[in-house]
Amino acid sequence: DLSHRFVLLTGCSGGGKSTLLKALEERGFATVEEPGRRIVSDELARGGKALPWVDMKAFALRAIEMAKSDLQDAQNSDGIVFFDRGLIDAAIALAHSGGQRIEETLGETQAYRKRVFLAPPWMELFANDAERQHSFEAAVQEHLRIDQALDALGYTRMELPKASIQERAEIVLKECGAL
Incomplete structure (x- = not known):
């Protein structure tokens, strides 16, 4: 079972995951x-419409395909693989945009380790740029959707403290048994 090696970092935009x-x-x-960021960058470069602020459903569908491909590719890596967002986040976005339910998108698959790391909304870190055009309030709502979905999907979450990157990295690595 590869999912024990796949660790998900999730939570709202601007929480310090990347x-x-x-x-x-x-x-x-x-x-x-x-x-999401890879898709937005690609869509902006080629004048595409699968952008969260243009067509959220098309964006979410592309994110699901990319996340599935990422999981497949990660099987070739040894040891722990850390994912900045992934299939769960894409499934939540699709459901929020009026697409199929989260459970329908994910099926029975437990793609990641049961314990996921949740980056909370952090106003001091949040910043807009060409690839992030929504408000902090929208990020907070996104966080709440993710939080609720993780519960419903049976994942346990550890909320990351608002701490330095080094402290956060050490917390994650200790929790994963990699330190």
Whole structure:
């Protein structure tokens, strides 16, 4: 069962997940970047419409495909693989956009380790850019949807403290038995 090696970092936009992922990568761990940012970057570059602020459903469907592909590719990595968002986040976005229910998208698959790490809304970190155009309030609502879905899906979550990247990395690695 590969899912015990796959660790999900989730939570709202601007909570420090990508920075934490980079710190884990710098320590030598395999990491997978957030599907959403890769999709937005690609769509903006080619004038596409699968953007969260243009067509959330198309964006979510693309994120589901990318997350599935990422999980498949990660099977070739040894040891723990850290994911910045992933299939669960994409399934939540699809359901929120009027698509199929989260459980229908995920099926019986337990793609990640039971314990996931949840980055809470953090106003001091939150910033808009070309790839993140929604408000902090929208990020807080996203956090609540993720929090509720994790419960319903049977994942246990550890909310990351609002602490330095090094502290957060050490917490995650200790919890994963990698430190």
